[in-house]
Amino acid sequence: MAQFRRGIRKPGMMEALAQLATRPGWWRDVLSDKSLVIGVRDDYLNVYWRGQSIFKVEMKHGQIVATTHPKYLLDPDLSGQVTLDTESGTFALDGLNALTRTYVPDGTLPKLKRAAGLFAGDEKAGVQAIVNANANVVDVEIAFPAEAGSRRVPRIDIATFDDAETSVKLMFWEAKMLGNPELRSSGEKTIVRQIETYRTRLEQQVSPVIDSYALIAHNLVALAHMSEGARAVAPVVRKVAEGAALTLSSPPDVRLIVYGFDKDQRDGAWKKLLADNAEQFKGIEILARGNPGDIRL
Numbered sequence: 001m002a003q004f005r006r007g008i009r010k011p012g013m014m015e016a017l018a019q020l021a022t023r024p025g026w027w028r029d030v031l032s033d034k035s036l037v038i039g040v041r042d043d044y045l046n047v048y049w050r051g052q053s054i055f056k057v058e059m060k061h062g063q064i065v066a067t068t069h070p071k072y073l074l075d076p077d078l079s080g081q082v083t084l085d086t087e088s089g090t091f092a093l094d095g096l097n098a099l100t101r102t103y104v105p106d107g108t109l110p111k112l113k114r115a116a117g118l119f120a121g122d123e124k125a126g127v128q129a130i131v132n133a134n135a136n137v138v139d140v141e142i143a144f145p146a147e148a149g150s151r152r153v154p155r156i157d158i159a160t161f162d163d164a165e166t167s168v169k170l171m172f173w174e175a176k177m178l179g180n181p182e183l184r185s186s187g188e189k190t191i192v193r194q195i196e197t198y199r200t201r202l203e204q205q206v207s208p209v210i211d212s213y214a215l216i217a218h219n220l221v222a223l224a225h226m227s228e229g230a231r232a233v234a235p236v237v238r239k240v241a242e243g244a245a246l247t248l249s250s251p252p253d254v255r256l257i258v259y260g261f262d263k264d265q266r267d268g269a270w271k272k273l274l275a276d277n278a279e280q281f282k283g284i285e286i287l288a289r290g291n292p293g294d295i296r297l
Contacts, residue, residue: 002145004205007215010043013059014222020064021226024105027064030055031227033109037131038223039140040216048140051124052116068112073099076114123177126259126292127157130175134297135234136160138216142172144201154197156254159213160297163236167245170213171253172198173287173297177260178270184277192280195254202252210246217241255285259292266290 008014020027030036030047036054039046044058056067075098083092100111120128131137139159146153158173174195176183182191202209217240224231233241240246261270270288274281289295 001147001204004145004201004208004212005042006040006139006212008040008043008045008219009215010059012062013043013064014219016059016062016064017057018222018226021228026055026066026103026105026109027057029105029109031223032230034231035128035132036113037128037137037140038220040219046141048128049113049116050120050128051141052120053141054112054116070099071119072112072115073101074115075100076111076118122260123175123180126177127175129292130257130259130295130297131158133293133295134160135232136162136236136297138213138220138237144198145205154194154201156198158257158297161213161217161234161236161240161246163239164247167247168236168240169253170210170246170248171255171297172202173255173257174198175257175259175292178258178265178273179260183258183273190280191256192284195256195284198254199252202248202254203250206248206252210248214240214246217246253285255287257292257295257297258286258288259290259295261290263290 017027021031022028030038035049037048039048039053044056046053047055047057052072054068054072058065078096078098082096084090085092100108102108117125127140131140137158137160140157142156142159144154144156156172157175160171160173162169162171174191176191180191182189182194217237220233220237221241224233258270266288274286287295287297
């Protein structure tokens, strides 16, 4: 199994990003938009909006390179109908400028977000709300290495730092809407099996995970600094960046968040789900709130 590895280690990359942040453009816009989530990967960054990575940022040959998916470049302001030639099967696209071709500072990023939002489901939008409401979140969309011979990549939603006075505790969270069938199903896709898998992967790589998130704390502080106040890091993140010990409990602390329900659903479907699955949910700490924006980790 490959080693878990996160953090920007590549010489000169953070310095190049800091220099790029001094000029108007896409990177300054990203840093200024607090709603965007910057995920630190293995020598690259993913910039997320509602679970969609609208930028991948890396360094190649000494230069910062950003890429995005063409689907996010579709102009969300398009309107009207496109004629289909029913004989040839050809759409009349001549003269239709459907794609955003030039990045304009202070103008293009909102269009990319609107386009990306078309591909985001309610569950990912809920995760976005949770992340935006909790400054101690340090990572999202966390992929663990697949086992040898397997292409399956376990992926958990959120990582946070929790202040434990003399140290800082690393915690992980899987987020599900109440309507997600994985809360009710049996077999490989059940939430219980997912959390067991996350705990196993974390136990297999305790040191690399801790080392990675200690470096991520440094990276997040650097990103906040180059944003010139637009982004802030939680005191607990700065504490790790300044040398506080980062710990991972045994077994690793992986918890479940459930959201996306009203009062009637809480008193009905949610209470019934808990009662019906009391045995399998045993040993899993669950945080449930109807509105994901009200969740505090």
